[in-house]
Amino acid sequence: SAVISQKPSRDICQRGTSLTIQCQVDSQVTMMFWYRQQPGQSLTLIATANQGSEATYESGFVIDKFPISRPNLTFSTLTVSNMSPEDSSIYLCSGMNTGELFFGEGSRLTVL
């Protein structure tokens, strides 16, 4: 199994600012994904982070709002741009090997 570390683990941000979340995996994974989760609810896939190319976004998520980078097989970043209170959520990075997903503990973001 892979161990995934995210930072920051939590942050409180002002409306209109941007925050970048970093995700580091301790071993190479074939796929990396970013999910969003409201407390007590399920996970919604934001995008697939593709190494060396633009991420593949799900319906309802756009690159201008959630730019994603993946410069190598073990690292990815998600930026939440021009934040509003509606962006308050838990953002989870995950890695996949042979169909199994591994998650970090998530980044809890509160936008005031």
Place this chain on the structure above:
Amino acid sequence: TQLLEQSPQFLSIQEGENLTVYCNSSSVFSSLQWYRQEPGEGPVLLVTVVTGGEVKKLKRLTFQFGDARKDSSLHITAAQPGDTGLYLCAGETSYDKVIFGPGTSLSVIP
């Protein structure tokens, strides 16, 4: 759009009782997975079922994949307080993405 449904959404039972959680979809998935998530942590994979009709057991947990590979169930025998958590079914699509059901929040009361 492939969607997963789960029932029940919430479940509160006494320690020692049995329970079943259901996961249904109108679509076929390459595999179905069950995850358990505790507060403040990411989901942790419990099991992956791939073959229609497949049954897997993990101690007191029994997982079943429907013959048509569109539905699955999780049965817990003699539930314990440590089983408390959010149980999520997830389907792997043909595009190597994993989408999640809405989850079942289980509370086991001592």
